[in-house]
Amino acid sequence: MPMDTMTIALAGNPNAGKTSLFNALTGFRQHVGNWPGKTVEKKSGQVRVNGRTLELIDLPGTYNLTPFSPEEVITRSYLLAERPDAVICVLDAANLERNLYLTVQILEMGQPVIIALNMMDAAQARGLQIDTQMLSARLGVPVIPTVASRAQGTDGLLQAVNRVAMGQAFALDYGRDLETEITRLCQIMAQYPAIGQLYPARWLALKLLEQDQELQTALLTVPGGPALLTYAQLSIHQLSQMAGDDMDVLIANRRYTWIHALVQEVVTPTRPHNVSLSDRLDRLVLHRRWGIPIFLALMWVVFKITAESSAPLVDWIDGVINGPVARWGLAGLTAVNLQETWLASLFVDGLIAGVGGVLVFIPVLVFLYLALAALEDSGYMARAAFVMDRWMSRLGLHGKSFLPMLVGFGCSVPAIYATRTLENEKDRILTGLLVPFMSCGARLPVYALFAAIFFPQQAGLVIFGLYLLGIVTAVLLGILLKHTLFQGQEQSGLVMELPPYRLPSLRGLWFHTWVQVRAFLHHAATLILLASLVIWFLKAIPAQGNGEFADTAVPDSLFATVSQTLTPALELLGFGSWQASGALLTGLVAKEVVITTLAQTYAIPDDTTAEATPTFLEDVLWIGQSFVQAIIDTLKTLPGTLGINLFGEESEPEPTGLMAAIQQEFTQTSGGHAAAGLAFMVFILIYTPCIVTISAEKQELGTRWMWFSIGGQLLLAWLLAWLVFQVGRFLLA
Amino acid sequence: MKTTLATTPTGQNVRLVEIQAEEKLARRLTALGITPGVELTILQNAGSALVLAVRGSRIALGRPIANDLLVERLWFVVGNLSPIAFCWR
Incomplete structure (x- = not known):
């Protein structure tokens, strides 16, 4: 469907390179503001692709979608209320398992997702071979490998926006006990169209089982909401008798189990896992005696x-x-x-x-x-x-x-x-x-x-x-x-x-x-x-x-x-x-x-009064000359930062x-x-x-x-x- | 043998048995992949915080939080740690 403008949100974990990707996509054409009523920075920018304007929104970096931190609330309510035309999930390819946790939840919300498999260079350096086609097939969304820091893969990512499928049905298997209750809650929701208009059914069922307080409060004012909450309480009671665990921990656990299995399928280590250079550096940098002197x-x-x-x-x-x-x-x-x-x-x-x-x-x-x-x-x-x-x-x-x-x-x-x-x-x-x-x-x-x-x-x-x-x-x-x-x-x-x-x-x-x-x-x-x-x-x-x-x-x-x-x-x-x-x-x-x-x-x-007024040309020349001199002086100070004083002290006139x-x-x-x-x-x-x-x-x-x-x-x-x-x-x- | 994560020495592999933290904290931990049943390696346990390897990430945890995590020790040698690790201690 041809649209003149599309809204595209970027979501992902902190440290997944989301900001780098956003910068690589938008360049300097970006606007920085705040999310309404929050102190969290909101960045947006525009790109033109194939005669179409893409409005890119950089969502805050999060690991999860709970109602506990402002970043997560912003991400969640933005996705629910604004329904962007596509969500680019930025994943660290070298750390797929943890990064997929958020992506899976966004998929569960029924969002039209494109996966940017970022930091592919780091994954390759670690000897990880990633089957992107398999990942794409299993999640049912386009997967584009990128290296944001070198602006690689950004074109492919923007082209993939055309291939994004709306409202695909993604569902991972949470196990029989949980699935029974999810199905039951979804059936109840089907009786109340007002709820279905506001929230994706399966996602809401999961959030209710997680006892998400924000959604519980929000549902009180929706027709059918109180009834649904009562049923959800029943389900939680049933499950906790069988499973015992805290419901949210149980759900997180099942989600991670599913993701773990997926990662085993998709990622092949080409060489045995060794102690990484990063870990070796950490042994020194985080050392209990050397850590502070290094700092x-x-x-x-x-x-x-x-x-x-x-x-x-x-x-x-x-x-x-x-x-x-x-x-x-x-x-x-x-x-x-x-x-x-x-x-x-x-x-x-x-x-x-x-x-x-x-x-x-x-x-x-x-x-x-x-x-x-x-x-x-x-x-x-x-x-x-x-x-x-x-x-x-x-x-x-x-x-x-x-x-x-x-x-x-x-x-x-x-x-x-x-x-x-x-x-x-x-x-x-x-x-x-x-x-x-x-x-x-x-x-x-x-x-x-x-x-x-x-x-x-x-x-x-x-x-x-x-x-x-x-x-x-x-x-x-x-x-x-x-x-x-x-x-x-x-x-x-x-x-x-x-x-x-x-x-x-x-x-x-x-x-x-x-x-x-x-x-x-x-x-x-x-x-x-x-x-x-x-x-x-x-x-x-x-x-x-x-x-x-x-x-x-x-x-x-x-x-x-x-x-x-x-x-x-x-x-x-x-x-x-x-x-x-x-x-x-x-x-x-x-x-x-x-x-x-x-x-x-x-x-x-x-003491500037005595000087003769220079001409415009002299001024311009002086600006240039003194700038070069300032740069030279700055370079001269650099050895000094390492404790070496090559050039002697200059005293300021008092x-x-x-x-x-x-x-x-x-x-x-x-x-x-x-x-x-x-x-x-x-x-x-x-x-x-x-x-x-x-x-x-x-x-x-x-x-x-x-x-x-x-x-x-x-x-x-x-x-x-x-x-x-x-x-x-x-x-x- | 069940102990808390806080008392686990550097280099030890453990399986997480239970998170005894309050709900909000438990959700932050589970989102980072620290879920019951997962295997963790203690990369550093000295001072006021620990470093874990879990699901391919490195996570720093404050000692009070590590006290809330019940673990069982896994007694086999792991390729993840060289003898150098023990020299650094």
Whole structure:
């Protein structure tokens, strides 16, 4: 039947290469959103095949179709309600038995299935010969071998969409006892057409025998539903007298028995099963003594790459935005005769300072995401969770919660999103609450500035101590929350697949990174843009004195007046000035804005004024040249990540004017105690990371927990900073 | 001899007899192929979690969960493990 558009869903286990296949099929033409009312990512994309548009929907990766996890509920209700024109089940060919469990259940729902037998290369490497024709015949659906990471077999897969048969009858034999009850329930359902319209009969019978609570509730409102439920209870009673087991375990067991027999028929090992390389690696990587040192060494490399290799590119983007881009923008404004108006100030102090300040961090994110994608795609991430399980279990969490925390050292935003990999809601929330205490990359510049001002001799030690303080705070808070708010909640243990190690493909790495960076840009740009404009307007509006709009001294502005209201709260912490409170206030937008704000409020003139304005051509040349130089510098840092320093240290020029101004201000407000500087850094560490994190928290944890998190962080930041200042006053005196 | 999975040493082959976990957890385990009657190999049992080989996958299980799994030991030599496995312990 010719249709103009077809909807095709992709389903499969996590680690079966579903995302790679989706990417290979849709390329960059994909849309990322959320499933309605859920925090689970929904990806869709379009492909045109033979003049027909195929709308591809990437369903969440699941092992099962129970009503217990959001991913499974989404997959199930999507298949039931939307009835896609075809479902591509993505299977790991090297691990057919486990992967078929989900496929069989989707077949039982009467869905028009096409099987993508993915990772055929891995199966061949393991010496597994798979009879795809036999598999196709036994399941009654097309089976297409694919290697998604190299985009092999994707054309055949899209062509197979034409061959998909609607509503084929798939039924596996569950054994006489179960089949009797299934048949009985199906007969009862036949009397109530309303039920048959909503659910496939045989599938519903099985789910009722499994005592699926969601379906039980749903059936109460369907005509004939209550009667059916009563019969189902009778059947369960009958079966449990004979079989004894829990019904759902029994059904799973029979399903697996059938699949096991099928796999024996279809898969022929061409050589005896040996200990795989993956297992041998695991003996070392998961070793109880070597596991943690290996983990720490890898983390060290990741942080070095993220922090050091990205630095030259950060400087380059910074230079491009503040140099040529700013000049071109101003030139554009000059061309339309707006150069001396408030619009010019909005452009330079609002847009360039605010939005530009965030764009500067793109290289950091790119390197971080590349490193994390490499860890993920290689299969190491799951091992890291295993190794860290011992430590995390003391916080009432398990190893999987460690992964978001790790990401949190780079940036809190993706870290909060990473909590969605946890099955248990309690784990998701607790992890999401602790993630912001992992000191993110944006806080580092602030520490660096303040440590250089107040502790020039021990700057490195102070910064390291701050990172440690964040971890200790998270640990203590985790223990506290475990025994208070989350008391009595079941401690869910670690249940996690360890996928075989794989060499990550460059294509896959770049894709992961690009999708993440794009999401970040979209998210941050909208919020940061808005926040930058708000701050600029606050600074532009005169609240006292005789300044005019956009031409007022900062101390006379509405910004200073608003900041002033917060000052009394900070006096006990040793930094009760409107400049400090203003910096902390704008720090809510993003931590790097703290320095920008301080620089602007102390009105330290930039040293760029003396330079002659370069021409457009010179600018373009300079952008190109400095980019090449930045790439070279980045490559130079790479040996350093392995602990080898070939090129010597480069010292950054210090903004001495700003440092002196800050020191003077803090000396005044604290009565001459360096502890005030330390307290300020502690406050920066603990209080709300940034507005993007807040919005991520709202999305992932819900509004209630978002406010809890904001309130808790502010309170904790105040208390800790107070403690540091009051104690430090005596100790450092 | 019935014991729990948690007390089974590395390298041992076992048959799963019973899952004594609550319903939700039991379903997660069965979906991963950890069903009564299945044969498992303990690839690692040290620290707070274990690694099993089951139906061709490698699954990490927390120790509290392994306590809920009743197994019987299978006493025959398996080609799956070389003597190296025992050196690493």
